[in-house]
Ligand code: ATP
C-alpha cells in the first residue's frame with residue numbers, strides 16, 4: 501500500500517532535533533520569566549472574524565493565507581498568529597483589571613497557506629510576547645531588549661535590529677493621500693490584489709511580495725516623513741532609550757509589517773544567514789487593536805519570533821543547542837533469570853535518575869553489545885549464570901575498556917553512581 505505523506509509545508513520534529521526544541525523553549529521561558537512575563541495558552545482555532553478584525557481584511561494573511569475550519573455552521577480559522585487570540589483571551593477573561601502593564605508570552609504553532617520554501621512553512625512555531633497598558637517608549641525598548649536578549653543568549657550571530665515608526669491614524673491620513681497620489685499613475689503595473697488595496701489600505705501595497713509591486717514600491721514616499729509630533733517624539737525617545745541600553749539598531753523606513761494592527765513602532769531582527777526569509781523576529785506597537793476587538797482603548801505592543809527560522813540560523817552558523825540522549829548503563833542479560841534481574845536493576849537505577857537500559861529484544865550477547873555501542877552506552881555489564889551465582893558482575897567502561905567488579909545486591913545502584921561520577925570527574 502502507498503505510504504501517506506505529511507502535508508506540504510509541515511515538518512516532523514524527529515528525536516534527533518526535538519532536544520534542540522526543548523532547550524530552545526526552556527531558554528525562551530527562562531528569559532521571558534526574567535523580564536516578568538508569564539505564559540498564556542490559547543486555542544489553536546478561533547472565530548474567523550477575530551482575525552478579520554484583528555489582523556486586517558486587506559492583509560495577505562487574511563486575504564490569501566488563512567486555513568478555514570468547517571464545522572457545522574460555525575466559521576473558525578486556525579490561528580495565523582498569536583496576538584489576536586491572546587488579546588481576545590485577555591479581554592474575555594477580564595485581565596485588563598489586573599495590575600498594568602500585563603506581560604504575557606506564548607509558544608505556539610501558526611498556520612498560513614503560503615508557498616513553502618526554506619524558512620517559510622504552512623505550520624510554523626512562534627515565541628511571542630505582548631505587553632499591555634503602556635504608551636511609553638520605554639515599554640517598546642523593554643520588549644525589543646527582550647528579543648535582543650534571547651538572540652544574545654542563544655549565541656545567534658549576524659542579526660541586525662531594524663526599526664521604523666508607522667505612525668498613528670492622525671499621521672496616516674496625510675501619508676495615505678501621498679501614497680495614493682504616488683501609486684495611481686502606476687496602477688497598471690500593480691498586481692490585482694494591490695489594485696484593489698490602493699483605495700482601501702494603500703500602506704498594504706508596501707508589503708506586497710509581487711516583484712512588479714516591489715519595483716514600484718522602491719520610490720514610494722515613506723511614512724517616517726509624515727509622522728505627527730507625538731509619534732515623532734515617541735520614536736526619538738525610543739531611539740534614545742535603545743542607545744542608552746547599548747542596543748544597536750538601524751532605522752529602516754521601508755518596514756511596514758504584514759499585519760494591519762501596528763501603530764508607531766515596528767521592528768524586525770533580520771539575519772543574512774538563512775537566505776531570503778531572513779526575518780527571525782517581527783513586532784511592534786498596536787495601540788488600536790484592543791479597541792478594534794471591542795475592548796477599552798489600551799496601548800500595547802509585542803513581537804513574534806519564528807522558531808524554525810531561529811533554529812535554521814543556529815544550524816547554519818554551526819551552533820548546537822543540545823546533546824543527544826545518552827545511556828549511562830546498559831545491562832546485558834544472558835538467560836531468563838538474568839533478564840529478570842536486569843529488568844529490576846534497571847528500574848532501581850532509573851529511580852536514582854540514572855539513564856539505564858536493558859535488552860527487550862531477546863538478542864544474543866554479541867547483538868546486545870553492538871546495540872549498546874550504537875546508543876553510546878557509557879558502561880555495560882554482562883549478567884549471566886556465573887554472575888548470578890557469584891553475586892557480582894564486571895562493569896565495563898566502554899570508552900577506556902577498564903573493568904570493575906561490582907556486587908549485584910542492594911548496593912548496586914549506589915556503587916554504580918559512585919563509579920559513574922568518578923568517571924565523569926576524571927574527564928572534566
Ligand atoms: P514574512 O515577511 O517573512 O512573511 P511576516 O511579517 O508575515 O513575515 P509575522 O506575522 O510578523 O511575519 O510573524 C512573526 C515571525 O514569524 C516572522 O518574523 C517569522 O520569523 C515567522 N514567520 C512568519 N511566517 C512564517 C512562515 N510561513 N514560516 C515560518 N516562519 C514564519
Ligand code: MG
Pocket residue numbers: 758
Ligand atoms: Mg508573511
